Amino acid sequence: MDQLIEGFRRFRESYWRENRELFEALTRGQAPRAMVIGCSDSRVDPQMIFGQEPGEIFVVRNIANLVPPFQASTDHHGTSAALEFAVRSLGVSHLIVLGHAHCGGIHALLQGPAGNPGDFVLPWMRIATAARERALAAAGGDIEAAQRLCEQEGVRLSLGNLMTFPWVKERVEDGRLALHGFYYDMDHGDLLVMDAQGRFRSVVAEGTGAPSCGCGSHGRHER
Ligand SMILES: [Zn+2]
Known part of the structure; x- marks a missing residue:
């Protein structure tokens, strides 16, 4: 401690001393333009990865950056509550689902449905069951490929679930809100962004003056 x-x-x-004016302004309220749904993983801090200052992004983090489907019930919907606040109260313009490599939640999901009553991780991960099935089918027995595919399928699935929230769907359809799928590749220090066709593309490989990680695999490629 x-x-x-x-x-x-x-x-x-x-930092606080050098940014007194910013912190003073933030005492009067927040107006972030984007919300990030990220993983709780200690290695994946959205504010750090995106180089944002306090007040710029509204963040909810949970196991495996999952968005549950819309469900009208009195259960304790932590992620849905954060989403509601960001969209309906703060009026963010962008929702970003940020997946990442080496996700422990996705690893647990791929291990199978074991678990004990009173456990919380695996029941939570059931949100992504369809992502698991798609990834296993596509990976053809390659465990590493299945992990990565499942991490990326999880982002696609969460983006789909976002559209089950009526106030998200309405704002996406009238252009007030845009949805984005990102994937942080910590092996290469890269960020992959989902394009209009649903493919993840490297911003490092496609940028100008992109840094090289030395793995020799960069170029205009998908991962
Ligand atoms: Zn994770």
Whole structure:
């Protein structure tokens, strides 16, 4: 815990002090333009990956960056509540589902449906059962490929589930809201963005002056 308190002291002495005006403005409210649905994984911090300042992106993180389907019930819908607040109260213009490589939730999903009553991870991961089936069918027994395919199918599935929320669908259809699928490839320090055809494309390979990771596999390719 001391590390966190020390970290806070450093934050206060440097970043907070240097950005007093920003933090003062943020006490009056927030107006983020985008919401990110990311994984809770400690290696995948949306604010850091996208280089954003406080107040710029509204974030919800859960196991495997999943969006559940719209369900009108009195259960405890944490992700749906965050989505509702971002879309209906804050009026964000963009919803981004951020998948990532080496996702532990997806790994557990691929292991199978085992689990004990009272467990929460596997019942939660059942949201992505269809993604699992599609990935296993496409991977043809290649476990590494299945993991990556399932991570990316999970993003596609979550984007589909977003459209089951009536107030998301309405705003997407009238142009007030745009949905995006991103995939953070931590092996290559790359970000893949889903194109109009639903394919993930590297922003590093397609940018100008793109840094090379030295893996020799870059070029205009999909992963
Ligand atoms: Zn994850």
